[in-house]
Amino acid sequence: MYNAGFITFWALTFQNILAFCLALGVDRATRTGKIYRVIFFILPVLSEIIIGLLMREILISNPGILNQWLKNMGLGFIANNWLGNNKVLLTTALVHCWKGFGWAFVILLAGLQTIPEQLYEAARIDGANSWQTFRKVTLPLLTPVIAMVLVLTILGTMQAFAMILALTRGAGGLTEVPVMRIYNHLRGNQVGLACAEGVVLGIMLIVISFTMLEVSKRIRRRWGVLPS
Amino acid sequence: MYYRAKKIVLLILLHTFLLSVALSCVYPLMWMLNVSVKTETQFRSDYGMKLSVKPDFNNYKTVIFEGKLGSYFINSVFYTFITVFLIVIISSLAAYAFARLNFRGKNIIFFMFLAAMMIPLPAGFVPIYILLNKFFIFFNTTFPFLQKWAIAERSGYVFAMTNMGLSLSIYLLKTFFDQLPRDLEDAARIDGCNRLQIWWNVGLPLVAPALAVVIIFNAMTVWNEFVLASLMFTEDSLMPLQVGLMEIYNRNIIQHTLIMAALALAALPIILIYLKMQKQIIKGLTAGAVVG
Numbered sequence: 001m002y003n004a005g006f007i008t009f010w011a012l013t014f015q016n017i018l019a020f021c022l023a024l025g026v027d028r029a030t031r032t033g034k035i036y037r038v039i040f041f042i043l044p045v046l047s048e049i050i051i052g053l054l055m056r057e058i059l060i061s062n063p064g065i066l067n068q069w070l071k072n073m074g075l076g077f078i079a080n081n082w083l084g085n086n087k088v089l090l091t092t093a094l095v096h097c098w099k100g101f102g103w104a105f106v107i108l109l110a111g112l113q114t115i116p117e118q119l120y121e122a123a124r125i126d127g128a129n130s131w132q133t134f135r136k137v138t139l140p141l142l143t144p145v146i147a148m149v150l151v152l153t154i155l156g157t158m159q160a161f162a163m164i165l166a167l168t169r170g171a172g173g174l175t176e177v178p179v180m181r182i183y184n185h186l187r188g189n190q191v192g193l194a195c196a197e198g199v200v201l202g203i204m205l206i207v208i209s210f211t212m213l214e215v216s217k218r219i220r221r222r223w224g225v226l227p228s
Numbered sequence: 229m230y231y232r233a234k235k236i237v238l239l240i241l242l243h244t245f246l247l248s249v250a251l252s253c254v255y256p257l258m259w260m261l262n263v264s265v266k267t268e269t270q271f272r273s274d275y276g277m278k279l280s281v282k283p284d285f286n287n288y289k290t291v292i293f294e295g296k297l298g299s300y301f302i303n304s305v306f307y308t309f310i311t312v313f314l315i316v317i318i319s320s321l322a323a324y325a326f327a328r329l330n331f332r333g334k335n336i337i338f339f340m341f342l343a344a345m346m347i348p349l350p351a352g353f354v355p356i357y358i359l360l361n362k363f364f365i366f367f368n369t370t371f372p373f374l375q376k377w378a379i380a381e382r383s384g385y386v387f388a389m390t391n392m393g394l395s396l397s398i399y400l401l402k403t404f405f406d407q408l409p410r411d412l413e414d415a416a417r418i419d420g421c422n423r424l425q426i427w428w429n430v431g432l433p434l435v436a437p438a439l440a441v442v443i444i445f446n447a448m449t450v451w452n453e454f455v456l457a458s459l460m461f462t463e464d465s466l467m468p469l470q471v472g473l474m475e476i477y478n479r480n481i482i483q484h485t486l487i488m489a490a491l492a493l494a495a496l497p498i499i500l501i502y503l504k505m506q507k508q509i510i511k512g513l514t515a516g517a518v519v520g
Contacts, residue, residue: 022249025242038506039250042257045502045509047452049470050495053477054260057484065259098252106514152517162454166474179455186354186459198354202347 004177008157010093011100016149018097019104024138026105027112037106044102052166055095059083059167088168095167096160103156104149111145112138147216151209158205257495264288264489271485287489291476296464297490300472307386307468308450314390315397315446316439322394323401324427328413338402345395352392353456360384360460381466388456393446396516404438405431444509445516451498469494 026036043051058065059082066082082091115138123133161179176184178201185194263271265283292298325331326338367380408431416430432439454470461467467475473494480486502509 018249022246025246028239028242036246036250037510038503039253041506041510042499042502043253044513045448046495046498047454047470049452049454049473050491053473053487054256054491057487058256058259102253103514103517106510110514162452162470165454166477182354183455183459186357191354191358195354198352202352206346 004158004160006089007093007096007160007177008154010090011097011153011157012150014094015097015101016104016146016153019101019108019149020146022101022105023108023112026109037109040102040105042102043099048099048160048163049166051095051099052163056083056167059091059095083168092164092168096157096163099163100153100156104153107149107152108142108145111142115141143219144216147212147219151212151216154208154212155205158201158208257499260488260492260495263485264492266485268483268485287485288493291486291490291493295476295480295486295490297469297472297476297493299465300467300469301493303465303467303472304451304469307382307389308447310386311389311393311450312443312447314386315393316443318390319394319397319442320401320432320435320439321427323398323405324431326398326402327405327408329423341395341398345399353459356388356391356456357459360388378463378466381461381463385457385460389450389453393449397442397446400442400516401435401438404435408434440508441512441515444512448509448513 022036022040082088119137119141120133123137128136158177159179161177161183164177165180165183178197182194182197182201185191185197262279264287265285267284267286326334363384364380367384371379412430412434413426416426421429452470453468454474457468458471458474461471464472464475473490476490477487
């Protein structure tokens, strides 16, 4: 549970901020936006197992492809035992973000492109600089989309399992997430336990998603943004 | 002039940032392809950093025939096709019924489907697994002559995956059927169509965009499904691709080039299909995820 929380925290912050910056950047450089969208969405399209095994091959300490790359680029001091006991959870979280940011990016980009151009023009005529425009036009209009992305991220990350299994093999319980525990109990014929854990996890996810929806509704009402 | 220069510098910075992220997405895949055509000794000497000039496709041959990747692949295609077919037929019929017919308990049944959509997969797969085990025992004792082809296992998995995809598909299609103008159906009825013919000739062509979303989303879900499949299938000949990849990895844990060939073979068709119809796939997947 703690592990899943840790990964979710990274996914919520790192992945979504990265996706948001990318979406803003691509929106700014519209002409080539399509290519970027295609490239960034390749990873979510591939299955979790493929990504997990590929990254395991790259990261695993022997032969250590990533470490070799880092050395070749003169960054040898970052080289590390990525799937060792100290780093494994962080690595898992980062790989998860790397695989998942395409989702957030595509949804946010779609949201950005629905904001009508006239609003930006109006803001410019009123003398707003780019930060003010972002703060007063882009962000409020994007709030529902952001809330949706956050809900999807939480739900998706709490259910992530196959990638983690492929990447770390559970790492002796160091990357044990809820679904992996259910899976292991089911494998070990502790069906009742697995069932109970499944129910608890399900209730938790439903509660989280409802709270997030309620919160986003409140925010929208307070900031006076039209529901989209 | 100043503003122009500033803009250009900003654009260059933006593109460097975007390109570096894009490179981080594509480079591992390129590396995978490059390694998969090397021999093990070549890989040991340069770790796949150098471009292989003389591609060697023996890895692919080994993986397909000895590694059974071919049979995993065929299994996956089989499961995906049947499941998506069933989902499309059942969910479009059900959605049409929910949108157009009036019968007792309609709302209750529809809300039951919506409630099923709320239950996340981890809470669901334990009961499904137990239910399927019961189903196998029942089926194999009732029809022992079918055991040879493992009909029970295959159909059980297909039914379970169909069931998981149904509620979302029904919800999506119902919203589309609700928006269809009734006049079209009246015209068809005057021309002598019965309900089923209206559904086939009028309803389905008009909800084609939603159908595309349903097909793509469910196909990707079934294709990428791992948890249930790995719990259910213990025999090599039944496993779909995702479970098979794990098996191949476990069997050849030190033969990196072989594993890369297997991964490349599993990834390439998806990437090619994706590049061919990326617009529909992006739309389908995001729409499905947002509704769910």
